[in-house]
Amino acid sequence: MNKNIMIGALTLSAFLSVSDASALPSKLDNMEKRTIFITSAQFNGNLGGTAGADAKCNEAAAHPDALVPSGTYKALIADEQQAWADVLPTENVLYMSAMNEPTTTAFHLLHGRGAFSSLGLNEFGAYQSISQAWTGYTPTNDSFINSKNCANWTSDKGWSAPLFDEGATFDYPGYYITSSLDVCESQHSLICVQQ
Numbered sequence: 001m002n003k004n005i006m007i008g009a010l011t012l013s014a015f016l017s018v019s020d021a022s023a024l025p026s027k028l029d030n031m032e033k034r035t036i037f038i039t040s041a042q043f044n045g046n047l048g049g050t051a052g053a054d055a056k057c058n059e060a061a062a063h064p065d066a067l068v069p070s071g072t073y074k075a076l077i078a079d080e081q082q083a084w085a086d087v088l089p090t091e092n093v094l095y096m097s098a099m100n101e102p103t104t105t106a107f108h109l110l111h112g113r114g115a116f117s118s119l120g121l122n123e124f125g126a127y128q129s130i131s132q133a134w135t136g137y138t139p140t141n142d143s144f145i146n147s148k149n150c151a152n153w154t155s156d157k158g159w160s161a162p163l164f165d166e167g168a169t170f171d172y173p174g175y176y177i178t179s180s181l182d183v184c185e186s187q188h189s190l191i192c193v194q195q
Contacts, residue, residue, distance in 0.1 A: 045150025045184030057192035078136035
């Protein structure tokens, strides 16, 4: 099932709801599966750079009560040295939630498409009450501009990075990159992807 909605200049696609997961094409069964989650903890824009953000993801995944599989995780953020493509090593990956539900593909993340509502699940398998995450990307005409990143994620001063935010396309909730900016002193989650 495919629904599209135009928000500003960005077309969003909520391609399947979690309840439709059984309808996934068999082609997706052959994709490599990795885990993606949003952190339960929230942070200001001073993440200690991308390395500090990665450490926060790995700390969340290593929590004794976390449901995500062990492994190495990276924060899905961009700065002047790192693009999302550096964190998402291939487009042929199906990302699963902490509850092992299909969430999105690397292709959809890299090309600004929507994601299943299960992207809002944190490392414990619970939905975040405020599901916004830092990104470092601004969507512009279906491409991404790596321009606002809290001084390469080392400052909690000034205006900041765009957010990954929860939205809805009709009755299909999903997540997408917004054009909204927030101040670096605000508190937001990180999206963590298994490597």
